[in-house]
Amino acid sequence: MQRGSQARKYRLQGAGLDLALPYLMLAPGLTIVLGVLVYPLWDGLRASTRAYRYGSPVADVGLQNYLHLWSDAQFLNALWVTVKFVALSVSFEAVLGFALALFCLHEFRGIRLLRTVLIIPMVITPVVVAIVFRLIYASDAGMLTALSKAMGGGEVQILGNPLNAFIGLVALDVWEWTPLMFLILLAGLQSLPHEPFEAARVDGAGAWRVFADLTFPMMRPVLAVAIVLRTIDAFGTFDQVFVLTRGGPGEATRLISIYGYDTAFKFQQTGYAAALFVTIGLVVLALAFSAIRLLRRVDAS
Amino acid sequence: MSNRLSRILTTVFVLAVVLLPIYWLVSTSLKSNREITQEGTLYPHVPTLDNYVRLFTEKQFGSYLTNSLVVTFFSVAIALIVGAMGAYAIARFRLPFAAERKVGLFLLTLRIIPPVVILIPVYLLMLSLGLLDSWLGLIATYTAFNVTFCVWMMESFFREIPVDLEEAAMVDGDSRFGAFRRITLPLAAPGLAATAIFAVLVTFNEFLFALALTATPRAMTMPRGTATLIGRIDTDWASMAAAGVIGALPIVFFALLVQRHLVRGLTMGAVK
Numbered sequence: 001m002q003r004g005s006q007a008r009k010y011r012l013q014g015a016g017l018d019l020a021l022p023y024l025m026l027a028p029g030l031t032i033v034l035g036v037l038v039y040p041l042w043d044g045l046r047a048s049t050r051a052y053r054y055g056s057p058v059a060d061v062g063l064q065n066y067l068h069l070w071s072d073a074q075f076l077n078a079l080w081v082t083v084k085f086v087a088l089s090v091s092f093e094a095v096l097g098f099a100l101a102l103f104c105l106h107e108f109r110g111i112r113l114l115r116t117v118l119i120i121p122m123v124i125t126p127v128v129v130a131i132v133f134r135l136i137y138a139s140d141a142g143m144l145t146a147l148s149k150a151m152g153g154g155e156v157q158i159l160g161n162p163l164n165a166f167i168g169l170v171a172l173d174v175w176e177w178t179p180l181m182f183l184i185l186l187a188g189l190q191s192l193p194h195e196p197f198e199a200a201r202v203d204g205a206g207a208w209r210v211f212a213d214l215t216f217p218m219m220r221p222v223l224a225v226a227i228v229l230r231t232i233d234a235f236g237t238f239d240q241v242f243v244l245t246r247g248g249p250g251e252a253t254r255l256i257s258i259y260g261y262d263t264a265f266k267f268q269q270t271g272y273a274a275a276l277f278v279t280i281g282l283v284v285l286a287l288a289f290s291a292i293r294l295l296r297r298v299d300a301s
Numbered sequence: 302m303s304n305r306l307s308r309i310l311t312t313v314f315v316l317a318v319v320l321l322p323i324y325w326l327v328s329t330s331l332k333s334n335r336e337i338t339q340e341g342t343l344y345p346h347v348p349t350l351d352n353y354v355r356l357f358t359e360k361q362f363g364s365y366l367t368n369s370l371v372v373t374f375f376s377v378a379i380a381l382i383v384g385a386m387g388a389y390a391i392a393r394f395r396l397p398f399a400a401e402r403k404v405g406l407f408l409l410t411l412r413i414i415p416p417v418v419i420l421i422p423v424y425l426l427m428l429s430l431g432l433l434d435s436w437l438g439l440i441a442t443y444t445a446f447n448v449t450f451c452v453w454m455m456e457s458f459f460r461e462i463p464v465d466l467e468e469a470a471m472v473d474g475d476s477r478f479g480a481f482r483r484i485t486l487p488l489a490a491p492g493l494a495a496t497a498i499f500a501v502l503v504t505f506n507e508f509l510f511a512l513a514l515t516a517t518p519r520a521m522t523m524p525r526g527t528a529t530l531i532g533r534i535d536t537d538w539a540s541m542a543a544a545g546v547i548g549a550l551p552i553v554f555f556a557l558l559v560q561r562h563l564v565r566g567l568t569m570g571a572v573k
Contacts, residue, residue: 029387120319120553125552131541131545143322236416260417
């Protein structure tokens with residue numbers, strides 16, 4: 001079967017101009033990608049081995065920029081904040097999204113409204129999501145303060161306090177991206193086979209047994225895909241932090257992307273920032289590929 | 302009965318969590334700054350549209366909107382055309398050294414790398430080409446990003462279409478490209494639409510590159526303009542809220558209109 005379709009594909013290729021067709025069809029897209037993405041990627045690698053002054057390279061420094069990263073307390077802090085942010089946000093999103101998907105599995109009135117409304121957070125411009133949360137957190141005009149005052153309390157301080165600001169950022173991410181988890185996991189749940197669940201019901205298994213012995217094990221691959229997708233995405237989070245806290249107060253919400261941006265555009269350390277971003281790119285790629293390998297093994301077993 | 306009650310309570314709770322923040326944004330945008338800071342009302346007691354009028358008369362939101370529409374339209378349109386051809390080549394042809402599969406994997410790898418990683422060199426590239434603060438610079442950048450996932454998504458759509466139909470067209474005298482254009486492309490239209498919708502969403506919402514590559518209302522997009530505005534007016538909550546509503550309205554409206562096609566793109570093809 002496999003060989004048959006292969007042969008047919010060769011036959012389809014024909015002769016003359018048709019032989020060059022695949023290359024002609026790939027060429028425009030590849031040209032754009034090579035020019036605007038791949039060349040800059042290579043250029044970034046080159047920049048990462050240089051020292052810059054006022055935006056122009058002044059010396060080759062080899063791997064010094066990369067080595068310097070690991071003794072830079074601000075970089076290490078940004079890395080730690082990012083890891084904390086990603087781990088916390090994605091965990092909450094996975095748990096809440098899974099619970100919500102299980103809840104919505106049974107059709108009932110209002111479910112279409114729920115699904116429609118849940119689309120809103122993830123399609124709103126991230127910059128606007130940050131504005132929404134600034135309006136919630138603001139100590140003078142914010143929703144939390146207004147609610148607190150309506151109940152006889154005082155001003156609520158969120159963005160001025162390091163711990164609260166960090167939690168506030170995680171809450172923003174959870175609000176924005178739990179719906180995505182929910183959609184992926186709901187689709188996964190809906191594609192599970194019915195028979196095992198019928199059998200369990202006949203055997204009189206309780207809801208918790210069904211979940212622990214059937215639903216969860218069968219959902220593990222989908223759950224893994226969803227978590228990997230979100231993790232990769234969360235590592236690059238920038239817009240929301242830039243508008244909500246700009247990394248502050250102090251360094252409490254300064255993610256790696258914000259630190260890199262400031263290093264490049266505020267402090268003009270182009271080479272050092274390039275090394276930082278190359279490192280982050282490698283980390284994310286390593287993460288993605290080990291996740292893909294892991295998933296393949298799960299699929300195979 | 303209690304089952305039904307808990308179902309209703311959960312639904313109401315979820316709706317409230319999602320919609321209250323949005324209610325607060327809209328309600329703040331309809332208040333005056335005096336009402337916001339001094340009275341702290343829970344809904345606009347004296348609703349006003351002044352905040353919106355000011356955005357367009359004093360703050361150039363008209364230009365931002367135009368720039369966003371132009372940049373989004375061209376970068377999505379070009380990426381779709383170019384991406385559809387590339388995806389078709391990868392889905393249908395077997396090249397020496399499995400080159401087509403390597404190209405596909407390569408584009409996926411580029412898609413995985415966080416965009417912020419190439420921000421600096423792209424900025425330097427546009428600087429050297431004199432394309433900073435221009436439509437063209439943004440269009441080039443966004444087109445390239447869009448191509449990487451357009452190819453990836455559309456490839457799977459083309460694979461779902463049986464080869465036999467094209468073979469039949471070619472037996473009838475169509476060229477290979479003619480069969481692609483007349484048979485496969487129309488059949489893949491729903492998939493192309495899903496891809497286009499997702500591309501529009503991502504492009505319209507993009508902020509990071511707009512931040513680095515544009516500096517004046519000549520080329521600033523909606524998210525970029527909005528962020529600039531609120532950077533300058535730290536306590537003008539009313540304008541900030543109105544800017545948020547205007548910034549989000551077109552894309553939320555668009556998304557709700559096409560929501561059936563949205564899910565596959567948002568999940569990078571993980572969900573059909």
